[in-house]
Amino acid sequence: MMNHSNFSHMMISGWNSRYSKILKEFNYEKKDDLDSAKMLDSLLGDEINLEKICGLIKNQTVFIVGAGPSLSYAIPILHQFKKTIKIVADSAVKYLIENGITPDIIVTDLDGDKETFRKIGKSKTIFVVHAHGDNISKLNLIKNFKNCIGTTQTKPFGKLQNFGGFTDGDRAVFLASYFKAKKIILLGMDFGKRIGKFSNTKPSERTIKLKKLKKAKSLLEWLAIKTKSELFTTSSPILGFKKIPFQNLDSIIT
Numbered sequence: 001m002m003n004h005s006n007f008s009h010m011m012i013s014g015w016n017s018r019y020s021k022i023l024k025e026f027n028y029e030k031k032d033d034l035d036s037a038k039m040l041d042s043l044l045g046d047e048i049n050l051e052k053i054c055g056l057i058k059n060q061t062v063f064i065v066g067a068g069p070s071l072s073y074a075i076p077i078l079h080q081f082k083k084t085i086k087i088v089a090d091s092a093v094k095y096l097i098e099n100g101i102t103p104d105i106i107v108t109d110l111d112g113d114k115e116t117f118r119k120i121g122k123s124k125t126i127f128v129v130h131a132h133g134d135n136i137s138k139l140n141l142i143k144n145f146k147n148c149i150g151t152t153q154t155k156p157f158g159k160l161q162n163f164g165g166f167t168d169g170d171r172a173v174f175l176a177s178y179f180k181a182k183k184i185i186l187l188g189m190d191f192g193k194r195i196g197k198f199s200n201t202k203p204s205e206r207t208i209k210l211k212k213l214k215k216a217k218s219l220l221e222w223l224a225i226k227t228k229s230e231l232f233t234t235s236s237p238i239l240g241f242k243k244i245p246f247q248n249l250d251s252i253i254t
Contacts, residue, residue, distance in 0.1 A: 011156060022215065067090075
């Protein structure tokens with residue numbers, strides 16, 4: 001077992017300057033992020049699930065599952081490699097559950113399907129819940145989750161961590177890298193001009209969604225220079241990630 005002090009608020013070097021750029025580019029207020037983070041910290045229980053996350057990820061091959069257009073093609077793969085750890089971004093969760101696949105870890109800012117979250121909240125699934133300026137009203141949902149940790153994009157404090165990343169999808173990759181996954185394989189993480197039907201994006205939010213995806217992709221390209229994990233994608237190319245067709249996954253999944 002790792003001592004909790006091993007996770008004492010270490011942050012990926014260089015994150016602060018990237019966070020400052022995000023605040024500027026998206027016109028966010030740091031104070032709003034901080035208020036939300038304080039609220040989340042006050043709601044979290046005392047149980048430390050970081051050791052559990054570390055046990056699932058360290059030295060393992062993990063799937064990161066996003067809600068991009070190619071998500072439907074990933075379902076047979078997830079059934080084929082049942083034992084591989086699945087870290088799933090918020091919007092992809094409902095579709096996976098409907099297809100009989102339970103995530104090991106869910107990375108969420110609580111935008112996803114609330115009923116699905118409640119349904120699996122008491123399971124072994126670990127929820128990595130993110131606080132930001134726009135979701136303070138949703139944070140009470142965490143009372144439904146048995147296993148939960150909190151993250152912030154500000155300087156970490158209290159029970160909150162900051163593993164890096166901006167959207168649920170890229171935060172999941174930063175999480176896997178932080179806990180030293182051996183190999184990270186992206187499924188349904190497309191970062192193209194199309195937004196998947198699974199992401200539940202309203203037409204009015206399309207422009208901002210594409211802007212967020214572009215930012216997420218650039219953050220992954222930055223992470224690729226720093227991480228010790230081997231990086232793969234089954235979808236559109238990302239600098240620093242090896243593109244791999246589904247049929248070749250057997251060769252890299254250990």
